[in-house]
Amino acid sequence: MVKFWKKVEDVLLESPEETMGFSKELTAIKQSFMIKRYDFSSPDQVEDIKRELLNRRILIVNAKFLLESFDIAKVKRIIEELKIFLREKGGSMARLGDYYLILTPNSIVKIAN
Numbered sequence: 001m002v003k004f005w006k007k008v009e010d011v012l013l014e015s016p017e018e019t020m021g022f023s024k025e026l027t028a029i030k031q032s033f034m035i036k037r038y039d040f041s042s043p044d045q046v047e048d049i050k051r052e053l054l055n056r057r058i059l060i061v062n063a064k065f066l067l068e069s070f071d072i073a074k075v076k077r078i079i080e081e082l083k084i085f086l087r088e089k090g091g092s093m094a095r096l097g098d099y100y101l102i103l104t105p106n107s108i109v110k111i112a113n
Contacts, residue, residue: 032056033056033057033058033105033109034056034057034058035057035058035059035060036052036057036058036059036060037059037060037062038052038059038060038061038062039061039062039065040061040062040063040065040066040101041065041066041069042066043066043070043074043078046078046081046082049061049082049103050082050085053085053086053089053091053103053105054089054105056105056106057105058102058103058104058105058109059101059102059103060096060100060101060102061100061101061102061103062099062100063075063099063100063101064098064099066078067099079093079101082103086103086104089105089106090106090107091103091104091105091106091107091109092104092110092111093111094111
C-alpha cells in the first residue's frame with residue numbers, strides 16, 4: 001500500500017536554518033553579518049566605511065551632515081567612489097529617504113528594489 005500522508009515530524013528539516021531555506025554551506029556566512037548605524041560627516045570617512053564593509057557590516061549611513069556641509073559635486077564624487085568599491089565586491093547601495101543610505105558588503109546580501 002502506498003503512503004500518501006506523512007507525519008509532520010517526517011517533513012521537518014534538521015535545523016532552523018534548513019527550514020528557512022539556508023544551505024549548510026551558507027549558514028556560517030549568514031551568521032557573521034552585522035547591521036550597523038554609521039554617521040557619515042566627513043569625506044575622510046570613506047576608507048573607514050570601506051573597512052566596515054570588508055568586515056561584513058551592513059551599514060545604515062546617515063549622510064545628513066555631509067549633504068548639508070559640502071558641495072554637492074564633492075558628495076557625488078564620494079558616493080561614486082563607494083559605488084565603484086561596492087561593484088568590485090558585489091555589494092549594493094540604496095537610498096533610504098533624503099539623508100540615509102544602506103550599503104551591503106557583498107553579493108550574499110542584496111537590496112531589493
